[in-house]
Amino acid sequence: MTTPHHIIEIALKEGRKALFEHEAKELARSAGIIVPRFVLVDPRDPKAVVAAGESLGFPVVLKAVSTEILHKTDAGAVILNITTSAGLSASITTMKNMVAARTPSAVIRSFLIEKMMPQGLELLIGGLRDKQFGPSLSFGLGGVWVEALKDAVFGILPMTRDEMLDMIGETRAGMFLKGFRGSPSLDQEAVLSVLNAVAKLFADHTEILEIDMNPVRVYVRSAAALDVRIILA
């Protein structure tokens, strides 16, 4: 198994500032953040892709891993909710064509096949290492709401539990976490664990400049980071 330090070392050696998604998720997992189960396969081996889908259990998500692609959705490098082996095979062809059309320079290094996660409240959780204030956390509504509602607030690390609760309390996301108009209250403790894990990543790895997890899905019990992006200094 590759250690977090080793992952960062390799990326820097290869001159990559942005970690690949599976690398970023490995780091997140090392800090205690739940991520969907995933398998990484060679794009030239379609049988392995289908086998990965079957071993994870459908539905799954297919993502392309490429140095040239920064925003996967825009590049057509994400296909959600694939429910059968045949669908997965077909998705590989679709994705290869789409990526080739939208980002002709992109080389697909591997395919990432992930377990599809159930719906939940979508948050943005992350942070950045600021020149003035040092490591900080970001928190707010995620998914499609990020741009529209600009719910995100920040916190400067280190933070106490009360300071984290204050930060959450500043946002609409905080209101939804408590349960809103009959929807159940969600796992705030799991959210606090994710925030603490991000703090730990910044403390343990001084090479990390930015962490961006969007969405983090929050359930009645637990929370999981569906997409993790890590930028190195």
Place this chain on the structure above:
Amino acid sequence: MFHDLHNFFYPKTVALIGATDNVSKPGRSILENLAHFNGAVYPVNPKHQTLLGHHCYPSITAVPEDIDLAIVALPAPLVEQEIGRLHEKGIHHAILVSSGFAESGAVGIVMQQRIAELTQKYGIRVIGPNALGVYNTENGLDSFFVSRERVSRPVAGRLSIVSQSGAIAVILMEALARDGMGIAKAVNYGNRLDIDDADALDYFADDSRTGSVAMYMESVADGRKFLRAAKAFASKKPLVIWKAGKHELGAAAVASHTATLAGTYGLYEAAFRQAGAVEAYDFDHMIDAAKAVALMDYPCVGNKLLVVTNGGGMAVAASDQAQLEGFIMPRIPEPARQKLESIFPPFFVKNNPIDLTGSGKNEDYFTALKEALPYYDAAIVIVLMGATTVTEEATEMIARACHNAQKPVTCCILQGLGYTQEAMHSLLKRGIPVYPSPERAVRALAALRSAHKKKEGCT
């Protein structure tokens, strides 16, 4: 052991380098303002033998006394060699008034850097450059190069001012002076070559004359140092901060949502929240909040609000704003309501708001607050001075009821001419913050509430 800033505020001897009689130069107005200082003043300028009745020295090294503080008002290119003379004279504290340094471009940045190196080498602490320096109502020290004819100075009080901008410091002081509000000390640190925002907060946290601070900033010198200092300050005394320059977007291309959303303001907001400061969102709000924390001695410990008025409409506006600020307005509890029912005429409204109507008299304000305020955390009191049944004496009644109950009260008296202005000043004199609109009175109370919450460390 005194804080480094002590010597800037309490020198016994002050030298003004660049003193002059030329009214268009800073060295003139500073010299005039130093006439109010209760220590010794030594003007320095080789071109003069005497200045405004002082003996004038050709060089700082020619001054016969030890100098505790040098105020340097020379053109920027002359400052560097003056630093050498300050060192020769054994001076350890200097206010560099001169502009033309880092704020003005590449040449200025280099000059400022050289001065930073020299002063550090010589152990000279510096306020500035590009700074007005200090104002201290306790000993009359005033290094601000703004004449008192143009800008009046506030009297002695408990609020201190920390400002990155000289202009804002001056305008804030004048706004407070206009309302008869006092201040303890003011510092404008300008380009913060040495003394910065955090140093000022550290000093004022332990300054017994300072009860609260109003602060203006555009950027911090050192974010983490500031957060530490602000947290320590706000755990002891109320801190109101207004940060301008909120919406500059980072020029660098950004690779993630987080960086895009942060701008720089997001982190400032976080720092203010974690520090426990009351963040003012504009100039008026800073003054309103500063007035509230400086004047009102009683903390706002909860969100139960009472409104007393002699005009219905204004109370409705206050109630709207109260809701936005997180206050609740429970009805008057039965014992108090019955008491009021037995005293007041039937047409007074004994709900919350209590409406004394256009017939309400001075003493009715006292009665309403006396009976009801004990059941609430705070009150907004609205007085329409147009009603012939109320006079300035109402303000005395309100203040007495507030001090009896030891609960915070803010007032709304609509802005007007002579008569209403006298009433406003009468309230301020009695320690009751007063505002020209119901919304501002409520927001000021919210600032008190927020200052208290942070101080207690509860949410």
